[in-house]
Amino acid sequence: MDESCMIGLEGKCPEFLLMFSHGFEPVECISVHVFVFLSSAFENADSDIGLCGWLLVGISILLMLVTLPISIWMCIKIVKEYERAIIFRLGRILRGGAKGPGLFFILPCTDSFINVDMRTITFDIPPQEVLTKDSVTVSVDGVVYYRVQNATLAVANITNADAATRLLAQTTLRNVLGTKNLAEILSDREEIAHSMQSTLDDATDDWGIKVERVEIKDVKLPLQLQRAMAAEAEATREARAKVIAAEGEMNASRALKEASLVIAESPSALQLRYLQTLNTIAAEKNSTIIFPLPLEMMQGFIKH
Numbered sequence: 001m002d003e004s005c006m007i008g009l010e011g012k013c014p015e016f017l018l019m020f021s022h023g024f025e026p027v028e029c030i031s032v033h034v035f036v037f038l039s040s041a042f043e044n045a046d047s048d049i050g051l052c053g054w055l056l057v058g059i060s061i062l063l064m065l066v067t068l069p070i071s072i073w074m075c076i077k078i079v080k081e082y083e084r085a086i087i088f089r090l091g092r093i094l095r096g097g098a099k100g101p102g103l104f105f106i107l108p109c110t111d112s113f114i115n116v117d118m119r120t121i122t123f124d125i126p127p128q129e130v131l132t133k134d135s136v137t138v139s140v141d142g143v144v145y146y147r148v149q150n151a152t153l154a155v156a157n158i159t160n161a162d163a164a165t166r167l168l169a170q171t172t173l174r175n176v177l178g179t180k181n182l183a184e185i186l187s188d189r190e191e192i193a194h195s196m197q198s199t200l201d202d203a204t205d206d207w208g209i210k211v212e213r214v215e216i217k218d219v220k221l222p223l224q225l226q227r228a229m230a231a232e233a234e235a236t237r238e239a240r241a242k243v244i245a246a247e248g249e250m251n252a253s254r255a256l257k258e259a260s261l262v263i264a265e266s267p268s269a270l271q272l273r274y275l276q277t278l279n280t281i282a283a284e285k286n287s288t289i290i291f292p293l294p295l296e297m298m299q300g301f302i303k304h
Contacts, residue, residue, distance in 0.1 A: 060107045093155075132182050
């Protein structure tokens with residue numbers, strides 16, 4: 001037997017490894033291990049299977065012993081690290097819960113098993129047409145991450161845990177968004193996702209499902225509503241711009257008033273302002289220069 005097989009049996013059948021390490025033949029090791037398996041099978045058997053059930057189990061064990069060592073390979077099953085096996089004996093789940101990962105044994109004819117994937121599963125919530133609290137129709141989709149926490153409950157309590165979780169996620173999305181306004185849906189996505197996760201986790205707890213994460217992907221608005229919101233936002237920006245321009249004009253008028261009071265106190269300040277204006281005009285390389293004259297200089301000509 002190679003090293004990988006020995007690693008797979010480690011912790012599952014120590015008697016087998018002990019005998020193999022002492023040089024016993026593989027057939028002898030298998031025979032001894034069959035008796036160990038039979039003892040564990042009787043320990044895990046359900047006492048409520050009745051007399052007929054025990055008779056069928058005994059016949060199955062006898063059939064396996066008669067066809068050794070060929071039958072042992074039909075009884076050995078392997079589950080991967082991320083899987084668990086639920087064993088049914090005469091339709092009843094064996095005590096001890098899920099088996100795996102690694103090797104486990106079943107009885108021919110009386111036992112059957114179901115493999116359950118324990119890895120995280122993701123699925124998209126199809127776009128849902130939702131009527132919000134303020135009577136706005138929006139289309140919302142999302143994504144859900146979940147995993148099987150209890151394999152026994154996922155098999156025994158529900159027919160199809162994956163399909164049930166998908167349908168429940170759709171209805172939960174509709175119910176949660178129906179209590180929100182449009183503004184809350186657009187701004188509080190994280191809070192909505194946490195609310196959905198809590199609701200789904202509580203509802204799927206009896207199915208052995210653990211909802212790890214829920215995310216809202218996209219919120220699509222009707223085209224007419226998008227145009228109306230764009231026009232409203234544009235009007236709001238224009239109104240804000242007009243208010244800012246009016247405030248600027250008011251501040252400018254106040255500054256001009258203060259400047260006129262300063263100039264009125266000193267007539268020479270007005271002449272200096274004239275010269276400053278001429279300097280500014282000359283710096284722009286204009287061919288025409290307008291030189292303002294004080295009205296007091298023209299009064300003498302007007303009288304004559």
